[in-house]
Amino acid sequence: MSSLSTFVHRGLGLAAAASVLSLAASAQVLGCEVGGAGGAIPTSGTGGAGAPPANPYTSTINVASIPPGSTSVVAVKIFGVTHTWAADVQWVLEDPTGTKHNIFSRLGGSCDYAGDYVFVPTGLCAAPFTACTGTLVAPGTYEQNFGTHVTGTGGINNTPMSSIVPATGNWTLYAYDYAGGDVGTVGSWDLCFGIPTAGAPISAPAQTGPANGGTVSLPTTLTWNSISCATTYDVELDGSVAPGLTGTSFLVSGASVGIHNWRVRAANGSGAGPWSTMWSFDVPPPPPAxxxxxxxxxxxxxxxxxxxxxxxxxxxxxxxxxxxxxxxxxxxxxxxxxxxxxxxxxxxxxxxxxxxxxxxxxxxxxxxxxxxxxxxxxxxxxxxxxxxxxxxxxxxxxxxxxxxxxxxxxxxxxxxxxxxxxxxxxxxxxxxxxxxxxxxxxxxxxxxxxxxxxxxxxxAPTGPISYCTAGVTTNGCSATISAANNPSVSAANPCVINVTNVEGAKSGLIFYSITGSSTSAWNASSFLCVKAPTQRTGTQVSGGTAGLCDGTLTLDWNAYQAAFPTALGQPWSAGDTVWAQAWFRDPPAGKSTNLSNGIEMTYVP
The missing domain is CATH 2.60.120.260 (Galactose-binding domain-like)
Structure with missing residues (x-):
């Protein structure tokens, strides 16, 4: 009989060692008999019907002594398994009394075995077997599963592994192949005894959404499958861990634009299990206007x-x-x-x-x-x-x-x-x-x-565009013209032209052209920013205080066009362009006036 520490150091590989150590942390493995011989599944032919079928793979381990304190079989570990169509195969353990126990029966559908598999009693935080969704039964640790086998059929009993009593003598592993056309092999196998006490989860949750590498809109929900005997889950998103989640989902609402990486692990009072693989999702920029x-x-x-x-x-x-x-x-x-x-x-x-x-x-x-x-x-x-x-x-x-x-x-x-x-x-x-x-x-x-x-x-077309340079008035004011929206042929949106930083208490007006922009000199500091011919709108007073730059001029473009249907440019069509500017009194300045900068507006439908 080999101790656990002896098993780990017998050169069966890092994956096997890691697997049994995680199992030991969970199930209190007290010792394993290792190195059962491998062989073909089936030993001849390609399998076929029977109860059970003929020519199974068989391999016997002799257990000379039982680890003190062991109460049951706690793991059957099978290494280097290959077999197409996993649902053909039933794994059976025979104890030294000749009693056969169903360990894992005909699961996996058309998926294939390829790797190392560990079967443990239920309740030890291993993953329950779920339907295979790819081409392989994922290597790992699984709970005992009787499948559809009726206990006693072919002398094989549905005995919980936690009830299989340790004993010295010959223990035999069988792999029965119930259908023709597919074959496989076993590399080796081990039998472990101990106390079937649940510990920390020994399997990682399987992520289910969003699709790995997919594009998402926010908020999005990260989801995963449950793990037996887990009480909480931890999610790591971009390096930050959200611990103690009681469900199998996590809402992401505030992620920035770009790629984000996440993984999840199960936990209970005995500790946390292994992390899942890292998945990613992409948050795209908001759609353009x-x-x-x-x-x-x-x-x-x-x-x-x-x-x-x-x-x-x-x-x-x-x-x-x-x-x-x-x-x-x-x-x-x-x-x-x-x-x-x-x-x-x-x-x-x-x-x-x-x-x-x-x-x-x-x-x-x-x-x-x-x-x-x-x-x-x-x-x-x-x-x-x-x-x-x-x-x-x-x-x-x-x-x-x-x-x-x-x-x-x-x-x-x-x-x-x-x-x-x-x-x-x-x-x-x-x-x-x-x-x-x-x-x-x-x-x-x-x-x-x-x-x-x-x-x-x-x-979307850009909003109104400012251009040209405003003049500087006698009192240092630079009038600025602006509009929040382009005008609409159907008046679908407001279009209000505002001019700020005008000389206070001065008369002025807004005028416009439909023939283009200009940059001809007006006086020492101002430029005429629109080409002739131009249309003057109504005269108004800037308000504010004389000598200060707190005056304003305002024009409701839609209202003006509706009130003056013969004004320059009418009727308007989508794509038509308007160039507008403000004029106001400034007696000490050249021409006794000054001008704002210009604004270019384009009609939308």
């Missing part, structure tokens, strides 16, 4: 008739796609498309069927979204950005609807240029006024929905 052009004609079924299908990806496009065209006037100053908005008023199931294509006025088509992942559904309002949105989800939420919001372009596997559809980033699509068309192809039958409308949105 955008000016959207109104459509109003985009309602229609998706696809236009039927339930889709009929194409051959990617060469032959499906018939009867949704299609809608509307005339777009590009907002003044816009240089790129920021996003495309669309709204599903009737849910379209299975977003993975759909390809969204935008065709510009020249007839060139651009991929927006092409067959994003999965069977999630579209229901409500969405925006497609070049890079300012979220990644498309890789798993559906409980509602099955893709959450409303902004998502990035997704070209999928579309070969750019096929059928004149190019994988063009939104910011690189030519910005021109004219007829723009949205087409939605439905590549698979059986699903449909209804689009309420869609629209193109462009980078």
């Amino acid at each position: 955008a000016t959207c052009t109104t459509n109003g004609t985009g309602a229609g079924p998706v696809p236009a008739s039927g339930t889709g299908g009929g194409g051959a990806f990617p060469a032959t496009l499906p018939g009867t796609p949704y299609t809608n065209t509307y005339a777009v006037t590009v907002p003044a100053g816009a240089t790129q498309i920021v996003k495309v908005d669309f709204d599903f008023t009737t849910e379209h199931t299975w977003v993975g069927d759909l390809q969204f294509v935008l065709t510009d006025p020249s007839g060139v088509s651009h991929n927006l979204v092409c067959l994003p992942l999965g069977n999630c559904d579209l229901n409500g309002a969405y925006s497609i950005y070049e890079t300012a949105g979220l990644s498309w989800p890789t798993a559906c939420p409980a509602s099955t609807d893709v959450p409303n919001g902004g998502y990035d372009q997704f070209f999928g596997t579309w070969p750019t240029g096929t059928n004149n559809i190019f994988n063009t980033p939104l910011g690189s699509i030519p910005v021109v006024s004219g007829n723009w068309t949205l087409t939605i192809y439905d590549w698979a039958g059986g699903d449909s929905g209804t689009l309420g409308d869609w629209s193109l949105c462009f980078n």
Whole structure:
């Protein structure tokens, strides 16, 4: 019989040593018999039906003495396991009396064994086995699991490991292979005795969301699977630890823009377990401001008739796609498309069927979204950005609807240029006024929905721009002209021009031009900042105190234009530009007047 310390130093590798030490901390392992021989699973053939099947892997360890104080078997450790289709295999331990005990039975589905596995009694803070979601049964420590085995079948009993009594003599490990076609091997195995007392968790929680490396919007919730006998969890986010969480989630609400790293561990009164692997998520910058052009004609079924299908990806496009065209006037100053908005008023199931294509006025088509992942559904309002949105989800939420919001372009596997559809980033699509068309192809039958409308949105034009240089008055005042908003053709927003730092108690006015800016000298310090012809607005008094710079001039641009429909520039159109400036009395100055700086405003729809 080998002691635990002897086992650790017998050269079975750092991974094995670390595993048994963590187990010892939890289960009070008092000693392990090591080095059971490896072999093939099954010993011949590829397995098959039986109760139990013939030709199992078998390996016997002779236990000469029991560690003092041991009350049960506390671990069966199997090293270097390989076997395709783990659900074929049942692990069985036979004690010296000839009684066979079910240790771990036919779990793992089509996943494969590949590595070292430790099976321990339930209640020792090991991970309960969950459904395999990849290609491998993850190496690690698992609770004993009887699977669907009926106790007594084939002489194999569902005996809790904590009830398997230590004894001297021959102990035999069996690996029964219940289905043909798959084989494997065992490198070696060990048998450990001790006291099955729960300690600190010996397994790390498995993170479940958000997807590792994914893009998120805030707030976002970090989630993980529970660990047996954990009472709390610690989350480390960017090096800072939030301890003592009682649930399996952690809300992140104030993270900065950029990449963030996190991990989690389980804990209880006996201590903390190992950390999980480090995961990351990305918080993108806020979406850029955008000016959207109104459509109003985009309602229609998706696809236009039927339930889709009929194409051959990617060469032959499906018939009867949704299609809608509307005339777009590009907002003044816009240089790129920021996003495309669309709204599903009737849910379209299975977003993975759909390809969204935008065709510009020249007839060139651009991929927006092409067959994003999965069977999630579209229901409500969405925006497609070049890079300012979220990644498309890789798993559906409980509602099955893709959450409303902004998502990035997704070209999928579309070969750019096929059928004149190019994988063009939104910011690189030519910005021109004219007829723009949205087409939605439905590549698979059986699903449909209804689009309420869609629209193109462009980078918002900048606000009013100050230019030119204000004159300095007799009393040292430099009048400054400004406006919070550009004027709107539809008067959709206020546009008020303010002039501050005017000589107090002086008459003045605001005038404007539609032909351009100027920088011609007015007097010793002032410049005329607008070109003729100009339009004068009404005269007003600056208020304030004579001799001070506390006077102001104000013009409600929308009200003035409404009151004077024949004023210079009318009727206004989106993109029209106005150059404005203030004039006011300053008797000691040249020309007995002075001028403010200038402001340039551009009409928006």
